[in-house]
Amino acid sequence: MPTHKPINEAKLDKIVADAQKAKRERDLGYRERALGMYPWICGRCAREFTRVNLHELTVHHRNHNHDDNPGDGSNWELLCLYCHDNEHQRQIEHDAGTGAAPETPSARATSNPFADLKSLLKRP
Numbered sequence: 001m002p003t004h005k006p007i008n009e010a011k012l013d014k015i016v017a018d019a020q021k022a023k024r025e026r027d028l029g030y031r032e033r034a035l036g037m038y039p040w041i042c043g044r045c046a047r048e049f050t051r052v053n054l055h056e057l058t059v060h061h062r063n064h065n066h067d068d069n070p071g072d073g074s075n076w077e078l079l080c081l082y083c084h085d086n087e088h089q090r091q092i093e094h095d096a097g098t099g100a101a102p103e104t105p106s107a108r109a110t111s112n113p114f115a116d117l118k119s120l121l122k123r124p
């Protein structure tokens with residue numbers, strides 16, 4: 001019969017704690033950058049956020065790779081909790097072949113409500 005080494009609980013706890021700390025630091029880094037880069041508005045439902053409810057606005061990785069965080073924010077979009085959950089559920093269903101495909105570029109909004117913002121802000 002094979003013998004098993006006893007589990008080193010302290011070592012396991014340290015590994016888990018280190019992984020959780022690394023995730024928090026990674027999340028804080030791109031979240032803070034995205035919140036500074038984009039208006040606090042959900043990219044799907046257009047719900048607006050303030051400091052009071054900002055915790056309900058999430059950073060969605062368009063390619064679903066949380067380690068892909070380019071400095072220009074091109075892999076991010078801000079989504080409210082509900083739209084973010086819906087996006088991930090659509091992806092899960094698509095991957096399983098049981099539901100609708102993820103949103104295609106042609107199904108996305110074609111207008112940019114902030115396109116002329118700079119010129120509007122310059123008006124006296």
